[in-house]
Amino acid sequence: MKIGIFFGGPSREREISFAGGRTVYDNLDKGLFQAVPIFVDSRGNFILLDWHYIYKGTIRDFFPPVSTLPPSEHRLQVYLESLGELSQEEQDRIIAEVGRRVQPQELRELMDFAFLALHGPGGEDGAIQGLLEWYGIPYSGSGILPSAFGIDKIAQKKLLHALNRPTPAFRVISTEEWDAADPEATLDYLVRELGLPLVFKAPRQGSSIGVSILREKNAPQFVAAVERSLFRKTLTRAEWQGKSDEQKILWLQQLTDIREGIGLPVTLEVKFEQLEVRGENLPPTNDQIIYHPEKLLYTLNEQFERAEQVLLTNIDGESQVLVESFVAGREFSCIVVEDPNGEPLALPPTEIVKGEEMFDYRSKYLPGLSRKITPIDLPEDKIQEIREACQEMFRTFGFQVYARLDGFIQASDGSLFLNDPNTTSGMLPASFFFHQAAEIGLNPSQFLTYLIRTSLAARRRAGMQPVRLGGILARLDAAVASRQRQEQQRTKVAVIMGGYSSERHISVESGRNIYEKLSSSVKYEPIPVFLTGSAQEHKLYVLPINVMLKDNADDIREKIEYAEAGHELHPVLAKIRREAEAITGTYAGQPTAQPRRISFEGLAEMVDEVFIALHGRPGEDGALQKELEQFGLPYNGSGVESSSITINKFETNRRLREAGLRVAEHRMANRLEWQADAETFYRSLETQFHYPFIAKPADDGCSSAVKKIKNRQELEAFSQLIFRDQEDLLPEAARTLHLGFKEEFPQKDAFLVETLISRDGAQHFLEVTGGLLTHWRPDGSLNIEVFEASEALATGEVLSLEEKFLAGEGQNITPARYAPDPTERQRISEEVKKELRRVAEVLNIQGYARIDAFVRVRETGAVEVLIIEVNSLPGMTPATCIFHQTALNGYTPYDFIDRILEFGKERQRKLQVETKSK
Incomplete structure (x- = not known):
């Protein structure tokens, strides 16, 4: 079957869609499917993408191509919409550099099925679903009506309220009401009606985009929260002129970011000072559309010569803001899929444990910033209550094939709130989507096969070409059954990931990616192996798929410790696995229940070779390589000595x-020198290296603790942190170095100091x-x-x-x-x-x-x-x-x-x- 993967799109979630589309492209079973990558640009053009662009880090890295960008003094990367209004011919020239434009009527010739990895407006709202229905192309997920309903948070709230389903109290503010209202009076009203804290949401966005929490009755913070959800930004002359040139560029990059900022293009409304000129006032406003960030920079510099205030509004922003009362409690997310009979089956709900109140874009997608606990740590009957509530919402909203439902368990009385269902879940390798499917024993490739089959059945039930789709289903079922019977001798590869350094989470990301690339091939059979322990003793564990797809290295280690303590499989997981046997019996083998400790000798008996996916120590230091050589195991990368x-x-x-060869001037700074006489230690470094200079660990990577040291205070803070005795960070030193949320800082006996390499x-x-x-x-x-x-x-x-x-x-x-x-x-x-x-x-x-x-x-x-x-x-x-x-x-x-x-x-x-x- 030819599977067209639709990814990218016009929404603010296009980067997650792009990354998710790549995951689908990589994990489709190569024995069953042929992937056809259909990149959707921000103007809605369909592009048959040349395969090598799929592996770019971001959309802006390849589209629009560098050759089509206007000259930029600050070398800023932009999306297609920043090139302004383009003719069809101009768009075709741009598209031709990365692939081929595909007209909608051509889609049916290119594919048998459309897998939708698009998010937000244009992807989850019924629009693309309607187009595919028009051309008779079966597609994944829900149909037109449930998709349109699933993207509209306000419509969902109204329905839940009408059905007397528990949902946080809410109010809606339209742009017209906001523009005419007194902010302080509006805040008074909302606090009176909903209490504090207040949660502000952009009604048609996902990935926590446009979301804020207001904890206190503060009018400026309230205005900022509403503007964030409307994708507006008010800027005063004092704020702008108080920034350095470098700060202006950084501010501009943040503002025009489609996830954290308001994005482009924007209208610019200028409010001038009310100066008397010949008895007349200057005009109060001056609207214009700005497409490029550099143009915005120059315009702001120019306007703030006279303007008192500027209002920037994204032209594709929201027209309403959803304001909810805050639910103090435990947050969870649950994937619901249709079973082979078309009935909803809730997978084990996952609790999101985070250090900040809001599960934002960064916390969702950067490994290590939040913890996902599956199933949520509650009594069995409470977990079952969550599952039943999610299944009921799935039916109520008419969802099909799969959906992700989010909610809270209220801290005060344990009551359950469901909100913000998603008809397309994020599809990164360790997202809820694959993470929960792994708990019933499905790896990503198997889960995607099941969803394609289930989607075909859903489209056929809805009346789309029943004879044709019946034939496709029969052929797919036969191919899946044949695949299950095939016995192939594949090379067994242990993929070693994890470790115990600050690079452990990225190592898991690398290891999972290697596993997935190899598992969809006909040549290799990858076996995930987690390394933990210490420099004195490397402990190896063979991981089942559900543990390998935990959110990060700490979650994996926790599951290993749980198993070693003698705990049995969680009863809820056992129950769900029984309920899912009709799925797993066809699409997966029997899931492994627990991680298993293995020696290097045992590893050599089990596998033919090793892929080391570790970073820093252990892994890159030669110690592990030496162990593998003792047992004659081939491995990747350099040898022991190098x-x-x-x-x-x-x-x-x-x-x-x-x-x-050229390198920076450098030296090691040792803990013993620092302990003996800190002042002499600092002066010695300051004599050899002028501020600013670079300080970093000598044997860690992944940007771990790499800092630009600009003064004595920062040097002292860096030294105190890296030479500290306790595991916890020193709060004052961490503030001095502006360490980010959950940013790790290793403990070392020495660090490397280098001159700052400059132009x-x-x-x-x-x-x-x-x-x-x-x-x-x-x-x-x-x-x-x-x-x-x-x-x-x-x-x-x-x-x-x-x-x-x-x-x-x-x-x-x-x-x-x-x-x-x-x-x-x-x-x-x-x-x-x-x-x-x-x-x-x-x-x-x-x-x-x-x-x-x-x-x-x-x-x-x-x-x-x-x-x-x-x-x-x-x-x-x-x-x-x-x-x-x-x-x-x-x-x-x-x-x-x-x-x-x-x-x-x-x-x-x-x-x-x-x-x-x-």
Whole structure:
């Protein structure tokens, strides 16, 4: 079957849709389905996307293409809508650079079925569903009417209220009412009617976009909350002129972000000072539409010469605000699916445990910021009450195939509130969608197969071409049954993930991605293995699918400890698995109930080779590699000796400098020196390094504790945190360094100090990250293939964890923009690649790696490459930029992983031959 995957779209959730579409593309069972990627741009155009763009980190990394962007002094990335009004011909030229425009009437020839990974307006509101119905194309999820109802939070509230179903009290404010009202009077009314705190929502948005909580009766905060839900922003002259040029750019990037800000295009309403000029006032307003962030910057600078205040309003903002009373209690989310008989079946509800009151976009999608506990920790009868309430809401709203229902258990009396159902759930690898399906034993590939089958049945029941769809169903059922009977000998690969460092959550993301890429292939059978313990003892556990898909490394470790304490399978999970046997009996084998401890010797008996998905220590330091070599297990990446060097940034820099390569001035700062005399310690660093400079751990990656130190106070705070004795952070020092919510800070006996690498008068200056892959030549020597580097754009002082790994957050341009002229760009690129190849040769890197560097291009054309660090086991999360780079050389992510594994096997064979010859 040809499965058209619709992803992207015009909504503010387009980045999560893009990442979810990639998950579906990767996890479709290759033995049953052929994936057809249909990218929907922000103007609603359908694009048959060239496959390599699917693995870009964000939509803005490839669309609109760099070649179509207007000149930008600040090199800002934008969405298509920021190019202004475009003719059909102009849009076609842009589309042609990434794929082929598809007219709606062509869709039926391209696909047998449409899998909808679109979110929000244009994806979940019945619009795309109606178009597909018109052309007779079966699609996933709910039909037109339940979709239209499922996106409208106000309509849902009114129905729940009319049916006397428990839901938080609410009021609605329209834009007309808001514009005419006195904010203080409106706030008084809402507090009187609903109490405090108040929750503000944009009625047609998901992913917690446009949501705020007001905890106190504060008029300015109230206005800001309403504006956030309407996607407006009021800015005063004093606020604007009080910002530096750098702060203005950062503010602009945040404002125009489609998730956290109001997005573009915007109307600009100017309110002038009421100055008397010849007896007349200046005009009170001046409306105009602004598409590009740089144009907005210049316009604000110009208008605030005279204007007192500016109101910015997104032209596609909301027309109403939903205001609810706050529910103090425990938050949960529950996926409901149709069983084979068309009846709703609630999967185990998940509790969301977070450190802040609001489960926002960042907490939802960045691993480690929230905890998901499945099932929610409540008595069995209470969990069953949640499930039954969710199943009832599924029926009441007429949902089909699947939906995600959210709610609260009130702290005061245990009463249950349901709200905000979603007819399309987020589809990232560890989202609720796959996380809860794994609890009944379905891996992502199996779950997607079931949803496609169930959607076909739902469309047929609704009257869509019953004879044709009946035939498709029969063929699919036969193919699934045949697939179950097939016995294939596949290479068993242990995918080791987790660890115990600050990089453990990203390691799990990498490991899961490797698992999913391999599990959908015909060549490999991946086995997820979690590593925990300490440097003295590595503990390995084979994970069942439901534990592997827990939200983060801490959740996985908790489940392992729970199993080791002798706890039986949760009775609710046992009950749901029995209820789901009609599904799992066809689409999955018997689910494994508990994680299982295994020795390295046992691992060698179980698998043929290993993929190490760990980052930092352990994993990249050679210790694990040494263990695997003892048992003859091939593995990915560099060998023991090279790994033990590249894990240490100080030693890496020293060796590179000795070889004539450029690195930053650096030294280690030791705990013993600090303890002996802190003042002398600080002065010594200040003498050698002028502020600002960089401080970071010498053996951690993923931007862990990398800080730009600008003064003595920050140096003291950094030293106190990294040399602290207790696990908890020191609050005052954490505030001084502006540590983010749940940002981890490792404890070390030493840290690395480096000079801050700057432009230094260069014509071009950019930060890049370049990947490489090694191959064996016929004569047994090593060939190093260096990919085109990616340009990494940091919004803050250094690249953050979010920019590296949060869907839609990081900005990477591949290939890097070394120069506007293509010939000159390529010349510089070859110079950079030559230097990166030298790094790999000096350090004896094998397999693959990622090298981070700064590049200066002088007016003379001279190219300077300054190496920052080397990662011998780089992050392999779904959107990591190494996949963008490999795609340019024709490797799909699976091809790249396959080459890495094959290299490891060949190296092991060579090692065995050498050992025998000795």
